[in-house]
Amino acid sequence: MEPTAARGSLAGLLGIWGVTRAALLLCVLKVVVFPGPDVTSDVSVIYRGWYDVLVTGTFPQDDVTWQYPPAAALAVLSPAVLPFLEYATAFFVLALVADAAALALLLRGAGGTGRSRRGAWLWVAGVPLLGPTVYARYDVMVTAVAVAALLAAGRHPRLAGALMAFGALLKVWPALLLLAVRRRVAWVSAAVTGVAVAGLFAVLMPGAFAFLGFQRDRGTEVESLGSLVFHVARHHGWDGEVLLNYGSVEFLGPYVSWVSTGALFLTGAALAWLVLWRLLATRFAPHTAADAAFTAVLLFTVTSRVISPQYMVWLVGTAAVCLCFRESRMGRPAALVLAACPVTMLEFPVWFGHVVASDALGITLLTIRNGLLVAASLLAARALWRATVPARREVPSAAGPSWAERTTVPS
Numbered sequence: 001m002e003p004t005a006a007r008g009s010l011a012g013l014l015g016i017w018g019v020t021r022a023a024l025l026l027c028v029l030k031v032v033v034f035p036g037p038d039v040t041s042d043v044s045v046i047y048r049g050w051y052d053v054l055v056t057g058t059f060p061q062d063d064v065t066w067q068y069p070p071a072a073a074l075a076v077l078s079p080a081v082l083p084f085l086e087y088a089t090a091f092f093v094l095a096l097v098a099d100a101a102a103l104a105l106l107l108r109g110a111g112g113t114g115r116s117r118r119g120a121w122l123w124v125a126g127v128p129l130l131g132p133t134v135y136a137r138y139d140v141m142v143t144a145v146a147v148a149a150l151l152a153a154g155r156h157p158r159l160a161g162a163l164m165a166f167g168a169l170l171k172v173w174p175a176l177l178l179l180a181v182r183r184r185v186a187w188v189s190a191a192v193t194g195v196a197v198a199g200l201f202a203v204l205m206p207g208a209f210a211f212l213g214f215q216r217d218r219g220t221e222v223e224s225l226g227s228l229v230f231h232v233a234r235h236h237g238w239d240g241e242v243l244l245n246y247g248s249v250e251f252l253g254p255y256v257s258w259v260s261t262g263a264l265f266l267t268g269a270a271l272a273w274l275v276l277w278r279l280l281a282t283r284f285a286p287h288t289a290a291d292a293a294f295t296a297v298l299l300f301t302v303t304s305r306v307i308s309p310q311y312m313v314w315l316v317g318t319a320a321v322c323l324c325f326r327e328s329r330m331g332r333p334a335a336l337v338l339a340a341c342p343v344t345m346l347e348f349p350v351w352f353g354h355v356v357a358s359d360a361l362g363i364t365l366l367t368i369r370n371g372l373l374v375a376a377s378l379l380a381a382r383a384l385w386r387a388t389v390p391a392r393r394e395v396p397s398a399a400g401p402s403w404a405e406r407t408t409v410p411s
Contacts (some may be wrong), residue, residue, distance in 0.1 A: 009117065010107075010117075013117070013120060013121060013124055016124055016125075017100075017103060017124045020124070020127070020128035021096060021099060021100075021127075021128070023128065024096075024127075024128060024131075024132055024134065024135050025092060025096060025135070027131070027132035027135075028040050028088075028092045028132045028135045028136055029089065029092065034131065034132050034349065034350075035349070035350050036348070036349030036350045036351070036352055036353075037349050037352055039131075039132050039133045039136045039349050040088060040092075040132070040136045042136055042137060043087075043088045043091050043092070043136050043137075044087070044088040046065065046247075047076050047087075047088075047091065047138075048087050048088070049063075050063070050066060050076050051076050051077060051079070051087065054073050054076055054077055054205075055077070055080075057204070057205055057206075058205055058206045058207055059073065059205055059206065059207035059208055059210060059211075060207070061206070061207035061210045064246050064247070065246065065247030066210070066211055067211050067246070067247065068170075068171060068211055069168070069169045069170065069171065069172055069198075069209075069211060070169060070197075070198060070201035070202075070205070070208040070209070071166060071169035071170045071197060071201070072138070072169075072170055072171060073201070073205070074170070075138035075141050075142075075170065076138070078090075078091070078094050078141075079091045079094065081094075082094070091138075092135050092136070094141070095134070095135040095136075095138075095140050095141065096135065098140045098141040098143075098144040099127060099134075099135075099140055099144075101144045101148075102123060102140070102143060102144040102147050102317060102320075103120060103123055103124065105144070105147050105148050105151055106119045106120040106123055106147065106151075106320055106321070106324060107120050108151070109151040109321065109324040110324050114286070114325060114326050114327060115324055115325065115326065116323060116324060116325070116326045117324075118323035118324070119319075119320035119321055119322065119323035119324035120320065120324075121323075122316065122319060122320045122323050122334060122338060123316060123317065123320040125338065126312075126316035126319075126320070126337070126338050126341050127140075127313070127316060129338070129341035129342045129345060130309060130310075130312055130313065130316075130341050130344055130345055131309075131345040131349065131350075132349075133309045133310055133345075133348065133349065134310065134313055137310040137313075138170075138171075139171065139310040139311070139313045139314065140313055141170070142167055142170045142171045142173075142174065142314075143313050143314055143316075143317035143318075144317075145163055145166060145167040145170065145174065146163075146164075146167050146173075146174045146177060146293075146314070146317055146318065147317050147318075147320070147321055148163055149163035149164045149167060149174065149177055150177060150180075150289065150290050150293055150318065150321040151321060151324070153177075153180070153181055153186065153289045153290075154286055154289070157181065157183040157185050157186035157189070158185055158186065158189040159189075160181065160186050160189075161178070161181065161185070161186035161187060161188065161189030161190035161191075161193065162189045162190065162192075162193040164177045164178050164181070164186075164190050165189070165190040165191070165193040165194035165197070166193060166197060168194065169194065169197050169198060169201075173297060173300060173314060176274075176293065176296040176297055176300055177293045177296070177297075178190055179274050179275070179278055179292060179293075179296050180288070180289040180290070180291075180292035180293040180296065181289060182284060182289075219245060219246070219250040219251065219252060219256055219257075219260055219305065220250060220251050220256050220259050220260050220263070220305050221248045221249065221250050221251075221305060221306040221307065221308070222242060222249045222250065222251060222355055222356060223306075223307045223308065223309070223347065223348065223355065223366060223369075224263065224304060224305055224306055224307045224370075225263070225302060225303070225307065225370045225373075225374070226259040226260070226262060226263045226305065227251060227259075227366070228363070228366060228367065228370065229259055230251045230253075230256070230259070230358075231358040231362070231363045231366065232358075232363065234358045235358070238253065238254070238255075239253060239254060240252060240253020240254060240255075240256065241253055242356055242358075248306060248308065249356060260305050263303055263304065263305045264305070266303035267300065267303040267304065269303075270299035270300065270303050273299070273381070274292075274295075274296055274299065277292070277384065277385060277388070277389065278292075280389045281388035281389050282388065282389070282390055283387065283388045283389075283390065284388065285327060285387075286325060286327075287322065287325030287327050287328045287329075288384075288387070288388060290318070290321040290322045290324070290325060290328065290330075291322055291328055291329055291330050291380075291383070291384050291387070292384055292388075293318050293321070294315070294318040294319050294321070294322050294330055294333070294334075294380060295330075295333075295377070295380040295381055295384045297314050297315060297318050298315060298333065298337075298373070298376055298377040298380050298381075299377050299381065301314065301315060301373065302370070302373050302374055302377045307370070307373075309344050309345070309347075309348045309349075312337070312340065312341055312344050315337045315373075315376075316337060316338070316341065319333070319334035319337050319338075320334075322334060329383035329384065329386075329387050330380055330383065332376075332379050332383075333376040333377075333379045333380040333383070334376075336372045336373070336375055336376035336379070337372070337373070337376050339372055340369050340372040340373055340376070343365060343368050343369040343372065344369055346365055347362070347365040347366060347369060351365065
């Protein structure tokens with residue numbers, strides 16, 4: 001009976017994936033008109049414009065909206081592998097393929113003792129709750145790489161390190177996954193891969209690192225945690241405005257630089273906490289790397305000057321890897337991230353006009369979504385610390401074997 005039930009559960013999971021992904025494709029192909037602004041214009045206009053520049057062998061050095069590391073060029077150029085399709089259609093198909101690859105990896109990661117399909121179910125449910133934006137950005141491709149890296153961390157550290165470095169050169173944030181890795185060989189592999197790939201782009205394509213200056217000059221985006229200050233301030237006489245700036249809708253005006261600097265400070269504080277955790281942690285189980293990576297990405301996302309809807313794909317993917325392990329401590333934070341997904345879809349694209357207007361509905365949606373992410377971050381950080389860092393009373397005497405030697409699980 002159990003094998004039959006397992007097959008039925010898998011069939012149901014795949015069936016739901018197929019139905020929900022067909023719905024997403026219908027939306028991005030505009031067979032079904034999704035409410036709110038057109039989320040596909042980033043692909044059909046912006047990505048396509050970058051494609052025309054990249055095929056000439058150079059990066060779009062004069063375009064401040066190009067704010068991505070050099071390997072992002074591969075994602076933008078990827079529709080070339082489907083030359084029989086129009087650019088945007090090919091991109092959406094490849095986003096679907098990346099989605100399927102992530103699911104296949106999570107199902108493979110669910111096999112074995114102490115593993116679970118909860119992660120695959122989270123991925124199947126979470127992605128469509130974000131709406132068609134998922135397929136209209138290249139973040140789903142980056143997330144598939146990050147999922148592969150985390151699932152490889154235990155048994156294949158060299159491969160994991162290489163994938164993490166490659167992911168970082170696609171969109172920076174997968175570099176955070178390295179904080180969760182214990183094996184030195186993974187760090188060496190990441191360093192070699194990063195230097196080799198970055199060096200190759202620097203030699204072959206001018207402007208590979210122009211994005212660094214563009215990213216530095218970004219302000220406070222209207223969906224970020226810090227933006228709530230200005231959403232409320234607009235109702236109390238704040239003399240500022242909302243404009244499309246550096247490729248996103250941002251607040252511009254008095255005190256915006258203060259809030260942006262505060263966000264950078266919080267990101268630095270989060271990074272310092274993660275480094276401190278890494279120095280003090282001694283209890284490592286097979287799920288610890290995934291738990292730590294999810295926590296790191298949560299903290300980075302919440303403290304960022306920008307919380308674009310596609311960032312949620314990162315959180316769903318890393319949370320899904322955590323839930324592949326039955327002993328993971330990230331159940332509640334993952335549930336909060338899942339709850340934040342439909343709220344994110346409502347604030348963008350469905351009711352984005354209310355967010356830009358800073359009206360009651362827009363502020364409420366942002367408060368709920370960002371509140372859920374803050375709660376998830378705090379719960380994840382607390383759970384990770386308690387599970388891995390010994391309390392003072394647990395420190396052993398010098399007479400016996402160290403506490404870490406008795407409890408550390410090799411990985």
